[in-house]
Amino acid sequence: MNQSPPPARREDTIGRDVDPSTLSDDTIRRTVILLQQTQALARVGGWELDCRANQLFWTEETYRIHETPPGFVPDVQQGIHFYAPEWVPVIAKAVERCVTVGEPFDLEMELVTYTKRRLWVRATGLAHVEDGKVVRIFGAFQDIDDQKRRELELKEKIAIIEQQRSTIHSMSAPIIQVWDGVLALPVVGQLDEARAAEITERLLQTVVSLGAAQVILDLTGVETVDDATADHLLRIIRATTLLGAQSIITGVRPAVAQTLVALGADLTTTTVRSNLREAIKAAMKSPSAARPQR
Incomplete structure (x- = not known):
């Protein structure tokens, strides 16, 4: 049986530590240029903090993201205070935890650049430990402003849509106080499970808060x-009755009446107009309509 030849072995440096002394000057130059181009394309820079010397190092892209002028030399406090004031305590604590106990961090925060422009960045940090002590921390620094603002x-x-949806639901079944102790609930359209539950909750809360009798x-x-909608209507009626309020049904169309009858709905205690x-008019004439509020 023929066997497939083994895959060709890659003779490169990916995933392996490389002794810089074995690389030619041309290879080093090309690697540096490629790294710079890759950082610029991805808007990702690097940084390193030497904990023993308390010195901060930035890559070229990190300088670019901060929009610093040529010759600018950052220190730890300057690096922290480049962040927006509300984020300074967050990044300061993250750096402190990373230095003292080696706790990594990955944060999305707003930065205020050297030119006073606010933008969103992602900062990560990882500790390097020697003999049980953190000697340096390093990480990536990425400009995520465009994607963060889209997000x-x-x-x-989405929040506006949800608010509009809630408003539409309220408008499609508004609870109106038409008289002392009398509420009106005009219902438009079908009642699904979610909408019926929302209407019932609002109605019962209003009955209790206003002491409604009708x-x-x-x-x-x-x-x-349909059967489900009719059942929801009957549940609303029963719920208000349990709170001591009398229900009055009005505007029943023939098709609706047939469905309620087919379901065997007991409306003997419910007034129909x-x-x-x-x-x-019927509610206003009822003695219970003028009862004092609870």
């Missing part, structure tokens, strides 16, 4: 209902 913008848009459930905006105007 924040997306979160903001709750008008206006179904004028509901043309048809043809329209909202008649329901409000």
Whole structure:
């Protein structure tokens, strides 16, 4: 049986420690240029802190991200205070923990550059330990401003959408106090499980907070209902009854009435009126409508 030849062995330095003295000047030059180009493309720089000499070293890309002028020599405190004021305690604590106990860090923070421009960066740090003591820490420093701002913008848009959705839900079933002790709940469209639960919760809270004695459930905006929607409506009625409020149903269309009858809904304790105007008049005439608030 023929066997496939073994894969060719790569004769390069990837993943292996290399003695710089074995490299030619041309190889070193090409490596440095490639590293600089790669850093610029990825907007990633490097940094190193010599803990014994308390000296900070930046790569060329790190200087570029900080927008420092030629000849600028950073120290540890300057490096920390390049961050926005609200982030200074965070990075200071992270560096201190890395130096003292060797705890690595990976943080996304806002930086204030030498030219006073704010931008988001990602800073990582890793400790190098010798004889049980941290002698230096080093890490990467990346400009993530574009992607971070897109991320924040997306979160903001999602928050706006959620707020609008909540507002639409509230508007599609607003709870209106039409008289002392009388609430009206116009329902428009179908009720799914989530929307019914949200409406029920708001309604019960309002009944309790206002001490309502009458709750008008206006179904004028509901043309048809399926079994699930009808069941949700009945649950709302039963819940308000348990709180001591009388339910009044109005605006029931023929299709809705047929579904409620088919479900065997017991509405003997529920007042039914043809329209909202008649329901409000009936509620206002009820002695319980004028009861004092709880």
